[in-house]
Amino acid sequence: MPVTIPSLLERKRRGERFAVLTAYDYTTARILAEAEIPVLLVGDSLGMVMLGYRTTLPVTMEEMLHHARAVARGAPDQLLVGDMPFNSYHAADEQAIANAASFLQAGMHAVKLEGGGRVVTLVSRLTERGIPVMGHLGLTPQFVNLFGGYRVQGKEAEAAARIESDARALEAAGAFALVLEGVPRSLAASITRSLTIPTVGIGAGPDCDGQVLVINDMLGLTRDPLAKFVRVFAPLGDQAVAAARAYAEAVAEGTFPDDAHSYG
Numbered sequence: 001m002p003v004t005i006p007s008l009l010e011r012k013r014r015g016e017r018f019a020v021l022t023a024y025d026y027t028t029a030r031i032l033a034e035a036e037i038p039v040l041l042v043g044d045s046l047g048m049v050m051l052g053y054r055t056t057l058p059v060t061m062e063e064m065l066h067h068a069r070a071v072a073r074g075a076p077d078q079l080l081v082g083d084m085p086f087n088s089y090h091a092a093d094e095q096a097i098a099n100a101a102s103f104l105q106a107g108m109h110a111v112k113l114e115g116g117g118r119v120v121t122l123v124s125r126l127t128e129r130g131i132p133v134m135g136h137l138g139l140t141p142q143f144v145n146l147f148g149g150y151r152v153q154g155k156e157a158e159a160a161a162r163i164e165s166d167a168r169a170l171e172a173a174g175a176f177a178l179v180l181e182g183v184p185r186s187l188a189a190s191i192t193r194s195l196t197i198p199t200v201g202i203g204a205g206p207d208c209d210g211q212v213l214v215i216n217d218m219l220g221l222t223r224d225p226l227a228k229f230v231r232v233f234a235p236l237g238d239q240a241v242a243a244a245r246a247y248a249e250a251v252a253e254g255t256f257p258d259d260a261h262s263y264g
Contacts, residue, residue, distance in 0.1 A: 002077040002078075003039065003079040008079060008176070011209070018038050019037050019038070019211060020037070020040070020041055020200050021037050021040060021214075022041045022045055022212070022213070023074070024050050024070070024215075025067065025070050026070045027074065028074070028215060029071040032075060033078055037078065038079060040080050041081045041212060042064065042067055042068045042071050042080065042081065042082045044059045044085045044086070045083075046059065046064075046067055047059035047063070049216040049222065055141070056141050056144075057086045057142065060085060061085060061088050064084075064103075068106040068107060068108050069107055072107025073107070080109050082103035082108035082111050083111070083112045084099065084100060084103075086142045089122060090118075092121045092122035092125055097126060101129070101131060109132065110131070110176065111133055112135070112136055113135060114142050114143070115136070115142075115166075116137055116162070116166025119135075120170060120172075121173075123170060123173040124173040127175075133173075134175060134177045134179060134200075135175040136178070136179040137163050137167060137183075138153045139203065150182070152182050152184065153183055155184060160184075164187070175197060177197055177198045177199070178195065178198075178199050178200065179202065180200070180208060181203055182202070184205070185207060186205075192209060198210055203229035217230045217232070218234075219233070219234050219236040220235040220238065221240075
């Protein structure tokens with residue numbers, strides 16, 4: 001059965017934790033659908049892991065929509081969320097609404113926005129128009145230059161209170177879920193208990209309703225140093241290097257292709 005926003009809210013009510021993974025292409029989306037991952041995020045992280053940018057800031061709407069369409073073709077029954085890229089929604093105007101609508105036209109079921117108070121009005125305007133919104137608080141990568149790097153947020157009492165207030169405001173504005181990234185476990189647990197919508201943690205401890213990871217990190221495909229919160233569930237990067245070397249050796253030795261891999 002297709003995964004829907006009401007079914008995700010029901011998981012929260014039943015206390016069922018759920019997994020979220022990023023996906024950027026048709027093949028990966030198809031694999032994750034077969035694995036029954038309920039929610040797939042076409043994250044602007046694709047700028048770094050797929051396109052080689054140093055941050056997520058250069059990613060454009062055109063690039064996001066290109067990948068969103070591919071994912072939608074691979075996993076039409078999962079709940080698909082498209083990440084609004086930097087500078088595509090920084091004013092609650094008609095252009096921001098049009099950008100969000102483009103994701104639904106590309107096959108997504110919802111969009112994700114970073115930030116608190118400044119996007120609350122936009123969240124309300126989007127949900128009024130039938131565009132579901134997932135919020136994102138804490139370490140918001142599009143604000144990396146303001147933070148001075150990828151640093152844990154909400155460690156001080158004032159900052160924690162602001163994040164909790166923003167979480168309640170986003171829920172009141174109509175957000176159906178909330179990503180909490182790079183915040184102390186105790187803060188994430190408090191927010192999760194206080195909201196009726198599900199929270200999705202990344203570097204926020206185990207008490208959130210769901211967890212999300214960048215699939216390239218989870219599969220060991222990222223060669224850069226990994227964040228503390230990442231666990232590699234399969235070292236596919238090392239295996240891919242070994243496989244490529246074995247292929248090259250077989251070609252050099254003349255053992256591939258052999259009769260079994262040739263036409264008579």
